[in-house]
Amino acid sequence: MKKVKYYYDPETLAYRKIKPRKRTKLAYAGLFLLSSALFGFLGFVLLLNTSFFETPKDRLLTREIENLKINYDIVNRKMDQMDEVMASIAERDNNLYRTYFNAAPIPEEQRKAGFGGVNRYKELEGYNNSQLVTDTRKRVDVLSKELAIQSKSLDEIYRLAKEKSKLLAAIPAIQPVQNEKLRAVASGFGYRSDPFTKVRKFHAGMDFSARTGTPIFATGDGVVARADAGASGYGNHIVIRHGYGYETLYGHLSKYKVRAGQRVKRGEIIGYVGSTGRSEAPHLHYEVHKGGVVVNPLNFYYGNISAAEYVAIAKLANQENQSLD
Template identity: 75%
Template sequence: MSKVKYYYDSENLAYKRIQTRKRKKFGYVVLFLVSSALFGFLIFLLLINTSYFETPKDKIQAREIEALALNYKVLNKKLDLMNEVLEAIENRDNNIYRIYFNTTPISEEERKAGFGGVNRYKDLQGFNNSELMENTTKRVDILTKELVIQSKSLDEIVALAKQKEKLLAAIPAIQPVKNEDLKQMASGFGYRSDPFTKIRKFHYGMDFTARTGTPIYATGDGVVYKADASLSGYGNHIQIQHGYGYKTLYAHLSKYKCRPGQRVKRGDIIGYVGSTGRSQAPHLHYEVFKNGERVNPLNFYYGSISAKEYIEISKLANQENQSLD
C-alpha cells in the first residue's frame, strides 16, 4: 500500500491530503521502465564483449580460429621443407645441368623476384591473425612462382638433352690446322707484343704458323656467316655461326673453300692459310666467341689432340711472346 502524503493549509489551519495525478504517475512508471531497459542493454553489451559471457557459437568460432592458426603454422613448416627441396633442385639445375649443356644459369634475382604493383593481400588485413595469414600467402605465391620458373628451366634442359648430339657437334672442339701441318703455335690468347708497334696489347685469338695454302678446317658444325675481307686488319677471313652461342673466326686466309650461307661440318676444309691483312707472316689467326664474348680457344681442343699434345700446345700458347698480327 502506497504511503499517503499530506500538506498543511495555513489559511484553513488544517492538514490536507496530497492528490497525485494519474498522468504523472504514468510518466514515472514509463521513465522507470525506459531507464531500466537502457541500463539492462548497456550491461548486456558489456557482458557479450567479455570472455565471461560466451555463447556456444562463440566457443565454436574460437576453436575454429585456433585450429586455423595451427594449420597455418603446420603449413609454414611444410613450406620450409618444400623450399629446401626446391633450392636443391635449383642448385643442380644451375651448377650441373646448365653447365653440362653450356647454357646460362638462371640468376638468383630472377628466381627470387617478388610481386610489384597493388597490394595483393589487402583482403587478409584487419584480423587477429592477419600477419600469419599474409606471410603464409606470400610464401605460397613466391614458391609457386619459383616452381613455374624451375619447371620452364627443366623443360629447356629436356629440350637441350634431346639436342645434345647437335650441341656437341656444334661446339668448336678441334684445332683449325692439323698438327702435322703446323710449323709451330706462334702466339696464344692473352697479352702479347704487337709485331708492328711493339706495344704490349691483348691478343684475342691463337696464331698457327703454317705454309701458305695449308688447309683450314671448320672446328664445329655450323653455317658460314662471312667469307670476305670486310673486317679491318683480318684480311680474308671466315666467320661461322655454330649455334648455342658459339661463333668462330678464321683470318689472314689466302683463299676460301666455302661461301656465305653454306652449312659445314666439323672437319670440312673451309679455306687455306695465307698472310692477307695485317699479318707479318703466313699463319692462321683463330678466335672463338661464346655468347658474344671472346674466349680462349685453347679450352676447346679436346676433340683432336691427346693430353700430351694439349700440355705442349698449352705451354707454347701461354708464352708471352710476339703475335703475328
C-alpha cells in the same frame, strides 16, 4: 489307438477326460507345419551349397570361375615381374639419363600415384570375387600410368639427347689446322707484343704458323656468317656461327672454299692459309667467341688431342712472345 488323457476334479473327487479344444489343435498343427517348412528350407539351402543338385551347366560355370581365378593369379604374378622391370627402368631414368642431361628426376609418388576422386571400380563391386578383380584392375591402371609417365620421360630424354648431340657438334672442339707435331702454335691468347708497333697489346685469338695454301678446317658444325675481307686487319677471313652462343673467326686466308650462308661440318675444309690483311707472315689467326665475348681457344681443343698433347700446346700458347698480326 489315440491316447486318452484325464485330469483330477477336486470338486467331484473324480477323474475326468481331457477334451482338447479345436483352437489348440489348430495351433499345434500350424506350429508343426511352420517348423517343417523352416527345416525344409534350411535343408534346401544346405543342399544348394553342395554338389548334390549341381547341373552340368553349374559344374561348367564353377570350373570357369576357378579357371578365371587361376588366370588372375597368373596375371598378378606377371605384373609383379613388370613392376620390377619398371622400377629398374625408373631408377636408370632418374639416376642416369635425367642426371646426365641435367633434368629433374620424377618423384616416386608421381610414378606410383593411383586415381583419386570418383570410384572408378564401382561396377565391379557386389560379386563373389569383387576384391580380386578390383585389385587386379587397380594394378593394371597404375602400371599403365607408370608406362605413360616413363614414355613421356623417354621422349624428353630423346629430345635432350638430340639437343646435346647438336650442342656437342657445334662446340669448336678441334684445332683449325693440322698440328701433328704440335709446332704450329706461333702465338697464344692474351697480351702479346705487336709485330708492327712492338707495343704490348691484347691478342684475341691464337696464331698457327703454316705455309700458304695449308687447309683450314671448321672446328665445329655451323653456318658461314661471312667470307670476305670487310673487317679491318683480318684480310680475307671467315666467320662461322655454330649456335648455342658460339662463333669462330679464321683470319688472313689466301682463299676461301665456302661462301656466306653455307652450312659446314666439323673437320670440313673452309679455306687456305695466307698472309692477307695485317699480317707479318703466312699464318692462321683463329678466334672463339662465346655469347659475344672472345674466349681462349685453348680451352676447346679436346676433340683431337690427348691430355699430354694439350699440356704441350698450352705451354707453347702461354709464352708471352710476339704475335704474327
